[in-house]
Amino acid sequence: MSTIRLIRLFTKSLLVSISLCFLPGLSVAQSEPSDSADTGKPETSIELMYNEANNHSKVLTATVKTNVKDTYEAVKGISVNFYQKEVGPENLLGTSSSNDKGVAILVVPEDKLSKTSVDYTFIAASENDAKFEDNQEEISVSESDFVMTLEQGDSSRQVLIKLQAPDANGTMAPVAEVEVRLYVQRLFGLLALSVDPETTDENGEISVDFPAGIPGDSAGNLIIVAKVEEHEKFGNLEFQRKISWGTPLIIDPNKNRRELWSSRANAPLYLIFIINTMLIGIWGVIAYIVYEVFKIWKLGRQKAS
Amino acid sequence: MTATDQNSRRNFLKKGLGIAAVSSAVTALHAFQVDSVEETGEKVKLLSPEGEIVEIDIAYLKPIPEVNISPDESRHGIPGRRFVMVIDLAQCKNLRKCHDACDKMHHCGPEKEFLKVLKMQNNTLATPFWQPTMCFHCDEPPCVKVCPVDATFKREDGIVLIDTDRCIGCRFCMVACPYSARTFDWSEPAFPLELAHQHYSPETSVPAKMGTVSKCDFCPDMVRKGEMPHCVTACPNGVFYFGDENEDAVSNGAETVRLSELLRDRSGYRYMEDMGTRPRVYYLPPVNRAFPFQDDEFTKHKG
């Protein structure tokens, strides 16, 4: 039983996480179906995204779709090869096959990544598939250092962002004029903290006061997410962190309230009392009458014997 | 002063100790799962329920068999949540994609509708508008009050469900609901054969059973997976917002907004508030409409 519960918890967390990490519009590049050699197989379109999270893992996601009766449908189970620089076996980073939504995910293995340059080129290619025409898609991104820190003062709560990237000499330098959005993670999406994005200053920094009154979980925890979205040079950068800056959720202590609409176990006490009193009263009298009838029968026997 | 140093954190994760930071649930799971899953060595970064970033072998991402929610569990609901819906009437042009998606997922058959798109008119001079209606998952549900056998119940997450394994088909709840949200399987419902053998849970409302009541269930099976109800995701115009009142946020797929601000700024209201049922579905009035009204009223009932 508890195993099942745990598996479920796990499934849920995984699915929540997948949707949160990879879904919201991170597209960087999209290939049109190639119009090369016609083998009669249907063509696909590949959308390749680069996503870096918490300054740590580089993740490539390729979404493969195909045109069916004028709508794009996900291609499930197609295998996608991810390369760096150019297509070739020596440049293969890994292979992944697409899920139900047509998404193939690859966490770029750091050891295979050639660090000769600060710019990377990634290619997602579907090759020699039995059902679909070959297709590939390529994106270029630059190395970056995107960090969010959370600082709590006596009366202030600040979100600090710093974005740096290697300059011509390869030393880290701040990057200005990059739009960063701040969010709070909610169950079904990211809640933007402001209507307009913030922009990094000449120090590559942003400092924002975290607003009060945003609900967190029962401990007040919430997840703050900073994002650089679809940047032409850096791709998608994301930094998220959990902190107890939310208003703690007070779970209704009367959740088992005795109401007319509650379950039978939580029926209002007055109702239980009234109905049982009436039941006992009336059925007590009925039982008494039945007993009296029994006495009639007994009296009848006495006389007869 | 609690400042988190990003570098130490980064190193911490890089050293591969990430697993140690995983929530207890996931750690425990590893203990159970280690020998049943063959690790591929390929890792993926994920967010644990506690908000920790963890690296997990991709093997764990393979479809995990659907876990059946027991009837008992489906009576309690998802802890800490209070689901709520907001419907933007200004955006609805009666495309009925919501209706079709709902019908399809719940195998409603030719005569049953959980979700209706009704033509409403406040008075003869006002332009009519389209109003999607479904079960409002009332906080003072008159339908639940009257059920003699606890077959319909209100959960802690606000959702009102029906256990068709318990329902005796008295239909008292149907007459008690002032919104006519409930439907009844008057005859043996027709559905695909594989569905007939599917494990029944009040959370999925399928397979339906003859002689019992059913209605919109807010798709708790989807919500458990972290996905929104079918009507919400099906609507191309973003009419439906769905979310957790405890988080004060609702999302229509494209955007996530604060529930309190949305209702405050756009004068959100509840249908027939004076009934005292306190619905969990709010409407945004059909003002500044995106589309002119076009009368193409629809009914699936053949009669």
Next chain:
Amino acid sequence: MKTKKPVPLPYPTDQIEAISRDLMPKPFGLSGKIWVAVLSVIFLTGLYFYIEQFRFGLGITAMRDYSTWGIYIANFVFFVAISLVGSLVSAILKLSGARLRTPLTRISEMIAVSSIIFAALVIIVDMGRPDRFLNVIFHARIQSPITWDVIVISTYLTISLLLFYLPLIPDLAFMRDRYVGIPAWQKKMYTFLALGWNSHPGQEKILRRAEQILAILIIPVAFGIHTVTSWLFATTLRPGWDSNDFGPYFVSGAFMVGAGGVIAAMYIFRTHYSNWDKYLTDKHFEFMGRLLVLLSLVYLYFNINEYFVPAYKMKGGEAEHLRALFHGRYAPLFWSVQFFGMVLPIIVLMFRRGRKPLPMFIISIFVIVGAWFKRFLIVVPTLSHPYIPMDRLPESWQHYIPTFKEWSITAGTLAGALLIVTLLARFFPAIPIVETIEEAKPDHNFEEIS
């Protein structure tokens, strides 16, 4: 257990002979056999269609998602209503010391018992899942008016059975001792049921006391049963049902139709059995006629409250509902029921000549039929006027017209109830024999009975 010595009766034996000859239950004559045959056919047809409904679901009825309750529920309310007669005659009249009630008590208890049994059956007929009936007990939710109804109906049935049975004991003993020429099993049944009754003073004392207690006990339960039944409607938010005086409105209507039922039964018994006009005299009809006028006036009063007050306000959904009743789709039925089922009886019964047996019998049929359709008018139109617009729906969903099978099942239950009354009267005296003999005693003091 058998007593050799007959119960001693200190009156002129020829009178006893005459009374017992008149009142002892008799085998069916030709008309009786036809009557039973016709009722059985109707009942079995209903049963046949019910089996079909059991297998294929309520889809064989015209009920659909909007008109989700139909004539089954109307019929249920009707049965509950008519069953109230038991408490009216055997309790209220008894406690008020009405002299003429003796020959009426048994008849009314027979009607009460059979109709309450069928009320319970009809509610099962209306269930979508009759196979899960026991959920009502094992998963009972005390907040639901249906649970209250189940409790109060079973209580009322028990008390009604006792009220039928206890006063019957002396008669059973009487028949055990004096009924000759009956099959052995019938004799055995009387012997068994008579509980060795031998007019022992102790027995008489116990019996009188028990009857007295039951007569008091049944009054609140009777009010309860019909009030709770009215709450099945009044606790909802529907126009036409969302009313505060539904309880008394239903109870008064129930007493009225109950009185009508007794009058009809009285007339049939009186004309069917020879010499029964000596026991069910014009005086009894006169008495019941006055009672019915009184009850009808009370019901009229509640009707005015029920329809006039909301009609004065004409509020939202209520207005739509009332318009359908007053001059819409249901107007012909509504006005006929109000006129023939309530106003006309009041007018006719106001006159002395109207309170003669035959006119009263006709009037009582009007009252009963009117009462049945009144229940229809209470249940059905409301559900045709939900708050959400339903004009997009096809005609058959907007308006509920019961199917033949549905009518047939309903007719079957009505026939079944009549069949029970008939069979009870076949084996048990419909007029208490011993009590009648006792009252025939010249120095009998009526006051002492009550």
